[in-house]
Amino acid sequence: MNYKNLFITIRTQLMIGIILLALNSAYFSKGYEPKRPNIVIVLTDDQGWGDLACNGNKYLNTPALDELSHSGVKFNNFYVSPLCAPSRASLLTGRYHLRTGVSGVTNREEIMRLDETTFAQVFQNAGYATGCFGKWHNGDQYPYTPNARGFDEFFGFCAGHWNNYFDTELQHNGSTVKTKGYITDVLTDAAIDFINKNSENPFVCYIPFNAPHSPFQVPDKYFDKYKKMGLSDTLACVYGMVENIDDNTKRILNTIDELGLTDNTIFIFMTDNGPNTWRYNGGMKGIKSFVDDGGVRVPCFIKYPNAIKPNTVIKSLAAHIDIFPTIAELCNIEIPDSLSFDGVSLAGLLTGKKKDDNNENNDKSSRLIFAQNKLKDPPISVRDDKYILVQDKKNNSLLYDFKNDPLQKNNIADKKPIETKNYSEKINSWYKEVAKNGFDTQPILLGYDYNYPIELQAVDAVKTDSLRFFEGHGWAHDWITNWKSPNDEISWNVSVIKESKYKVKFKYFCPSGFTGSELKLMTAGISIAAKVNIPVEFIPIPSPDRVKRQEAYECRWGILEIGEITLPKGSNKIFLKATFIPNNYVADFKSIILEKIN
Numbered sequence: 001m002n003y004k005n006l007f008i009t010i011r012t013q014l015m016i017g018i019i020l021l022a023l024n025s026a027y028f029s030k031g032y033e034p035k036r037p038n039i040v041i042v043l044t045d046d047q048g049w050g051d052l053a054c055n056g057n058k059y060l061n062t063p064a065l066d067e068l069s070h071s072g073v074k075f076n077n078f079y080v081s082p083l084c085a086p087s088r089a090s091l092l093t094g095r096y097h098l099r100t101g102v103s104g105v106t107n108r109e110e111i112m113r114l115d116e117t118t119f120a121q122v123f124q125n126a127g128y129a130t131g132c133f134g135k136w137h138n139g140d141q142y143p144y145t146p147n148a149r150g151f152d153e154f155f156g157f158c159a160g161h162w163n164n165y166f167d168t169e170l171q172h173n174g175s176t177v178k179t180k181g182y183i184t185d186v187l188t189d190a191a192i193d194f195i196n197k198n199s200e201n202p203f204v205c206y207i208p209f210n211a212p213h214s215p216f217q218v219p220d221k222y223f224d225k226y227k228k229m230g231l232s233d234t235l236a237c238v239y240g241m242v243e244n245i246d247d248n249t250k251r252i253l254n255t256i257d258e259l260g261l262t263d264n265t266i267f268i269f270m271t272d273n274g275p276n277t278w279r280y281n282g283g284m285k286g287i288k289s290f291v292d293d294g295g296v297r298v299p300c301f302i303k304y305p306n307a308i309k310p311n312t313v314i315k316s317l318a319a320h321i322d323i324f325p326t327i328a329e330l331c332n333i334e335i336p337d338s339l340s341f342d343g344v345s346l347a348g349l350l351t352g353k354k355k356d357d358n359n360e361n362n363d364k365s366s367r368l369i370f371a372q373n374k375l376k377d378p379p380i381s382v383r384d385d386k387y388i389l390v391q392d393k394k395n396n397s398l399l400y401d402f403k404n405d406p407l408q409k410n411n412i413a414d415k416k417p418i419e420t421k422n423y424s425e426k427i428n429s430w431y432k433e434v435a436k437n438g439f440d441t442q443p444i445l446l447g448y449d450y451n452y453p454i455e456l457q458a459v460d461a462v463k464t465d466s467l468r469f470f471e472g473h474g475w476a477h478d479w480i481t482n483w484k485s486p487n488d489e490i491s492w493n494v495s496v497i498k499e500s501k502y503k504v505k506f507k508y509f510c511p512s513g514f515t516g517s518e519l520k521l522m523t524a525g526i527s528i529a530a531k532v533n534i535p536v537e538f539i540p541i542p543s544p545d546r547v548k549r550q551e552a553y554e555c556r557w558g559i560l561e562i563g564e565i566t567l568p569k570g571s572n573k574i575f576l577k578a579t580f581i582p583n584n585y586v587a588d589f590k591s592i593i594l595e596k597i598n
Helices: 003-029 063-069 084-093 119-125 183-197 220-227 233-258 320-330 347-351 417-434
Strands: 038-044 073-075 129-135 153-157 169-172 175-178 203-208 265-271 300-303 312-314 369-372 380-383 387-391 397-401 444-446 454-457 490-496 500-509 518-523 526-531 558-567 570-580 588-597
Touching (some): 063 233, 084 119, 153 183, 183 233, 265 320, 320 347, 369 417, 397 417
Parallel strands (some): 444 490
Antiparallel strands (some): 265 300, 369 380, 380 387, 387 397, 500 588, 518 526
16 A cells, blocks of 8 residues: 555645635635525416316326426415415515405506515515516506516516416516517527526516406317327317416426526425316315315425425414415515514425324324405305314305314304304404404506506496496406496506506507597696597407407407596596597497596
């Protein structure tokens, strides 16, 4: 043995170790800290608990999500709201949606109050790059939009659903851009680009995909695969959309891995409510809009190799309201004293520092989780690890044994009157607390130094009873029709922060032979007028729907310039009427467009 060479090798290794130790000590002595964890949240739209192979679906192929389910934590009892916008508000704020002012999905019931704080705002203030790629659904006009709620980058749409999933137009930081390809692929491209650009610094990447929400559209290769299994067009499309989500989730995970960020990235996958059609959902009662488990219990997986062990299963009840406080604690982000959560941090459960108390041998009552659908009325529910109480549409109280009857097959309210009364009182107390600030719809805010048009949508308006929505529900993209009388009136509540001048445009269609009506737009004692003198035919844009849609179709609209108007500072109403109607029809009306004149 050459002892001289051995001595040199040992001495060299010792010197390298001493140098590395010195560098490490110097690094931390100068105040440097390790890079904070990155956050990626994938939220899907109308994907139920049963829309995954790992949850027993015998048709679906979801290898990426199945792998994710055992790469970190899998929640057995994770809850959200029964509808889209409410779940998003709770996820963003860590608070029950009713507390944020959100009470529905359209007609301005989906908008969060401006005094609510999102996780994006807190992380942005902590130095994180923040991006949102997909469906927002908590406010369509600035400053209710993502760029004003903490997101540096936004690419997607703000409405409750989108009309066309192929080669569509999307919003990018306020401007409209034409895209090429299938929408989930396009959104994933944008999210991956954001991750690549911000890989050297901590980032929050929120990806609220709009699939598998209707209208049901998906590329052929996915649809054909499930049709060959003998499934209906609806189910083949939904499952195709889910498999496409799985493929895109894999793309995101691969990008993170290629950048060397996997260990230090908190990756969360969850969905926003139960399935949007009757399909496999583990036998649970209800679907989307139901406050039973089928409508509000969803998959949730969290992967964070630096702190979470693989194959961790959490049985304790958890919810969307817990995500904000959880990621804040995991990232050591300070929460302002003024901010209060309904949710709790799950960091201790995730990392194993806190015991998962919900197990078969535990009789300790866990926290209460509430779910609510229609404003001021049932259905509404409360659950803990012992019971589920549901107040249905007829105000009946239905009690179920959570442990022994999780599929809610046997109502035991009559057998357990004391428990039924107690849980009903808990619901009443909760509702009184979260609803104490009321649900006045948020006004459209004007006068900001914002360089993009503001649209006063038909679905945001108050209208006289004779006017109706074309599709019927007044969901996103719908429009007002049956406009025939000078007594018909359309109005919007607005609040102007400073006197501002706007160019006003009218978005409509009016067939040949029906033109000539005179419009008048009024507010605060001032008005402008114009005549509908250019015919615009009703031309729906072709949509590759696999199933006949319920939503309104995308159309090519005409634009009529009404004039310019100076809006005074303060709260007011903007009214739109027709003062002269020569052909017993004014127009079908989509929106008023306001372009600020600097």
